[in-house]
Amino acid sequence: MELNNKQREVWNSFIDEQPKILICSGAKRAGKTFVLLLTFLAHVSKYLDMGLNFIIGGANLGTIRRNVLTDLEQILGKELKLNKSSAIEIFGNQVYCFDGANANSWKKARGFTSAGAFLNEATALHDSFVKEVISRCSYKGAMVMMDTNPENPMHTVKTDYIDKDGQTLKSGRLNIRSFHFSLFDNNFLDPEYVESIVASTPSGMFTDRDIHGYWVAPEGVIYKDFNKDIHYISSEQLKEKQGRFTKYFAGVDWGYEHPGSIVVIGQDDQGCFYLLEEHAKQHEEIDYWVKVAKDIKERYGNINFYCDTARPEHIQRFRREKLRAQNADKAVVSGIEKVAQLFKQDQLFVVKDKVDRFKKEIFMYVWNQKTGEPVKEWDDVLDSVRYAIYTNGKPSGVRALTR
Ligand SMILES: Nc1ncnc2c1ncn2[C@@H]1O[C@H](COP(=O)(O)OP(=O)(O)OP(=O)(O)O)[C@@H](O)[C@H]1O
Ligand SMILES: [Mg+2]
Numbered sequence: 001m002e003l004n005n006k007q008r009e010v011w012n013s014f015i016d017e018q019p020k021i022l023i024c025s026g027a028k029r030a031g032k033t034f035v036l037l038l039t040f041l042a043h044v045s046k047y048l049d050m051g052l053n054f055i056i057g058g059a060n061l062g063t064i065r066r067n068v069l070t071d072l073e074q075i076l077g078k079e080l081k082l083n084k085s086s087a088i089e090i091f092g093n094q095v096y097c098f099d100g101a102n103a104n105s106w107k108k109a110r111g112f113t114s115a116g117a118f119l120n121e122a123t124a125l126h127d128s129f130v131k132e133v134i135s136r137c138s139y140k141g142a143m144v145m146m147d148t149n150p151e152n153p154m155h156t157v158k159t160d161y162i163d164k165d166g167q168t169l170k171s172g173r174l175n176i177r178s179f180h181f182s183l184f185d186n187n188f189l190d191p192e193y194v195e196s197i198v199a200s201t202p203s204g205m206f207t208d209r210d211i212h213g214y215w216v217a218p219e220g221v222i223y224k225d226f227n228k229d230i231h232y233i234s235s236e237q238l239k240e241k242q243g244r245f246t247k248y249f250a251g252v253d254w255g256y257e258h259p260g261s262i263v264v265i266g267q268d269d270q271g272c273f274y275l276l277e278e279h280a281k282q283h284e285e286i287d288y289w290v291k292v293a294k295d296i297k298e299r300y301g302n303i304n305f306y307c308d309t310a311r312p313e314h315i316q317r318f319r320r321e322k323l324r325a326q327n328a329d330k331a332v333v334s335g336i337e338k339v340a341q342l343f344k345q346d347q348l349f350v351v352k353d354k355v356d357r358f359k360k361e362i363f364m365y366v367w368n369q370k371t372g373e374p375v376k377e378w379d380d381v382l383d384s385v386r387y388a389i390y391t392n393g394k395p396s397g398v399r400a401l402t403r
Contacts, residue, residue, distance in 0.1 A: 026182060032148075050092065059099065100129035154217075226362050233351060263384045278355040
């Protein structure tokens with residue numbers, strides 16, 4: 001099997017250094033999982049037909065199937081079916097698949113003696129699970145392999161393992177070896193694909209982490225690719241698009257002390273989005289927002305309103321008023337990434353004379369470097385835009401689950 005240069009370094013470390021913990025962290029699609037699956041299989045094969053236990057850990061069984069088992073099947077050339085204990089047999093050993101995202105996930109691994117583990121997307125796993133799995137790998141020669149995308153530099157995967165690269169055990173055996181991957185390390189990817197990923201990844205944190213693989217804290221303005229000279233259009237310019245809109249939908253962020261906000265978004269036949277109007281107001285009760293939404297419905301038809309789920313009673317009220325209120329998907333960073341991608345690719349425009357608060361928020365909405373989350377100020381209109389765009393972009397089946 002052919003490996004790229006970075007993968008070969010990992011493989012050589014596995015063969016020559018035999019670290020107890022082998023880590024690949026870095027960019028998306030860089031080849032981290034692939035090489036660690038090879039080393040994991042090679043490791044399991046060392047214990048051929050010994051009936052030992054191994055662990056594969058992932059956020060949940062769905063992600064294990066998608067990120068790990070599918071590639072394993074390809075490498076092994078056979079179908080892998082989990083048995084009743086969520087285990088598969090590989091080379092005469094039992095490989096248990098554990099979901100590790102929750103605070104009590106570690107209990108699954110309790111009492112286990114394992115000869116090795118593969119932890120996929122380590123930052124998506126609970127710290128106590130990662131630590132329990134490592135301590136369960138007590139069989140002689142056991143190894144733990146982890147891959148992950150970068151996150152905040154304070155994350156325990158970085159501080160407890162990656163930063164300790166080169167640490168040795170008393171016996172002299174290497175304890176931790178960590179490798180850093182950038183997207184450009186994976187020369188198996190089609191250059192056009194790489195080019196398109198680079199072009200569509202938002203500037204700042206997203207590019208630093210997803211393309212270069214750096215563990216950076218986000219900083220500064222969130223929508224760095226918003227360019228007022230490109231992304232504002234006038235109502236006049238919008239008229240030229242008349243008849244080309246294929247869909248309208250709305251986003252709703254409830255608020256009282258902070259302004260509440262409803263925005264209307266239109267999508268054209270080119271897949272571009274337009275923020276068509278903004279309604280942002282402080283100190284208004286639900287009756288006011290029902291009136292705004294009904295007026296929108298009259299002008300745009302019976303469109304979806306993707307609503308902040310913090311106030312279910314308001315969503316119920318909308319539904320009683322025959323408004324199509326849907327629960328918004330509020331995943332913050334993923335939602336921001338989606339909106340930021342559209343700005344980066346010049347696929348989201350704002351009708352300048354139909355917004356007011358947006359104009360301030362777009363330059364005032366900033367990251368909190370400590371938490372890695374946005375500062376909860378100057379986010380009201382931008383939250384409703386995010387709810388609308390992100391939830392609309394999800395497949396309807398997935399959306400139904402969040403309803
Ligand atoms: N040496 C290789 N030979 C053939 N295909 C490879 C090789 N390395 C990686 N690939 C393929 O490249 C793609 C990306 O690799 P992989 O899934 O390992 O990346 P990753 O770094 O784990 O990405 P993510 O962070 O998105 O999980 C996969 O489709 C994988 O099968
Ligand atoms: Mg991966």
